[in-house]
Amino acid sequence: MGLFLAFFATGKIAWAAEAKATTSIENASVSVEDQTWTGSPIAPDVEVTLNGQVLTANTDYSVDFSNNTDVGTAKVVVTGMGNYSGVATATFNIKKQTEEDSTDDSPDSSTQSDETLSDSTRSFSSQSTGSTSSVDSSELSIQSSTTATVDMYRLYNPNSGEHFYTKDSNERDYLVALGWTAEGVGWVAPASSSTPVYRLYNPNAGDHHYTVDWNEKEHLVSVGWRYEGIGWYSDDAHTVAVYRQYNPNAVAGAHNFTTLKAENDNLVSIGWRSEGVGWYAVAEGKSLVSNSYIYLDAGHGWSSGIYDSGASGSGYIEAQQTSELAYKVAYYARTWYGLRVFVNTDEGSSKVSYEYRQADAKQRGCTALVSIHFNWSSDGATGSESYIHSINANYRSAALQTIMHTSLVSSLGLFDRGKKSWQIAVVSGKNNGLPAVLLEICYINNSYDMSVYKLKEDKVAQALAKGLYNAAQAGY
Secondary structure, three states: OOEEEEEOOOOOEEEEEOOOOOEEOOOOEEEOOOEEOOOOOOOOOOEEEEOOEEOOEOOOEEEEEEOOOOOEEEEEEEEEOOOEEOEEEEEEEEEOOOOOOOOOOOOOOOOOOOOOOOOOOEEEEOOOOOOEEEEEOOOOOOOOOOOOEEEEEEEEOOOOOOEEEEOOHHHHHHHHHHOOEEEEEEEEEEOOOOOEEEEEEEOOOOEEEEEOOHHHHHHHHHOOOEEEEEEEEOOOOOOEEEEEEEOOOOOOOOEEEEOOHHHHHHHHHOOOEEEEEEEEEOEEOOOHHHHOEEEEEEOOEEEOOEEEOOOEEOOEEHHHHHHHHHHHHHHHHHHHHOOEEEEHHHHHHHOOOHHHHHHHHHHOOOOEEEEEEEEOOOOOOOOEEEEEEOOOOOOOHHHHHHHHHHHHHHHHOOOEEEEEEEOOHHHOOOOOOOOEEEEEEEEOOOHHHHHHHHHHHHHHHHHHHHHHHHHHHOOO
16 A cells, blocks of 8 residues: 655644555455464465465465464464455464374373464555554454463544554654654553454544454445454453443544553543443553652752742732642643652652752652742743753753743743753752753743633643653653
8 A cells, every 4th residue: 555645834744545446355365274283373375366376475465374383283374465365264273293293292182271363463564654554353262271471552642632452562653753742651451361452544544443343344344434454452350441432523643542540530530431341451561651750849848847938929929829730730641641750749748858859859769850940020021931950950850841831831821931040959960960940930020920820720730641641751
């Protein structure tokens, strides 16, 4: 399937597909000889003939095998590619070794209790990604008593809003190179089971869908979706639920899948529809954000037993405002994004002095520091700004500043005073200090600034929480 890039004025990238007629191989003749058991997966030569013409492997079709290790009946799945489409199947027998060649550990089909699925894959053309990757196309198998597992990678397209899931690290890396955001391992799937998860692609909307429901898969194919084979398998033991949500307002990326109940509940709270459990995982994954532990510093307040109120104006006290905002940001970061966040106002009067908060963050094992403040001016200044250390900033502080500064100014909408630097102790990277940024939300003694802020306080908190999440995704 030919692919071309379309560039829009926004700089976003869209994938489009050129239509191309193909010939179905569903009625092709698939020939394969019986084999002798070896103890290892067997992949014999396969001959595919259609209308008297012998087709070419890896050009006209790809081949997958299942149940092709142990004595018994193995299956061949031939999937059309290039000028051909559709699927054809055949079987072959795996026989015991002859008596003179057999060994004591040869399997006996009459006593074999478990059949295993080989790690077979077929190549597919991903319309939405433009990549060539691998997806299982073998049919159902009986799960081995010792369950092998695969990591399921989760990615996000910031242009379309689609989440994408794959077990193929090469496909993941290709998409990241195109601008997708890697979100770590969404969950751990069994390498095989009796419950496949089917993968489909919508050439009109440009997104994928995944389902264990054969009837749903068949319905989608009947209305124009393209079946891309078995993406992975569901855990038959139902160990960990993978929740499914639907966005009725989305054109692309209408479904989301997650093992996090908090993520499911948050999406439902903002208008998504819960569709129950999509399938099951062997274990929860490990997102990139699981390594993140951000120190959220509410500026001023208690400092080694002394209360510092900070600036004041327009009827507000800075220490109270920073504490309230820090709590809200932490709430959204934890409940919406599953982040680990330490808020130093939790320490009450034992909160460490301002100049020691970097050391406190490091001692707690934090990975970055974000300090919240409100500005003050004698000349009626307005707007938002941010600071990193002008001399001893951690080398990664500038990128963190960009993430958090953008989140602040885009949500509050006041004058953008810019990203700045100054010798401020709490953001110092001296002595292996953490990446750190100080946010001046707005001017506390400017009544207009504060009226805008109080109207948008919750929006600002949500935006800063999203900023922390973006920072965590970037490795902070």
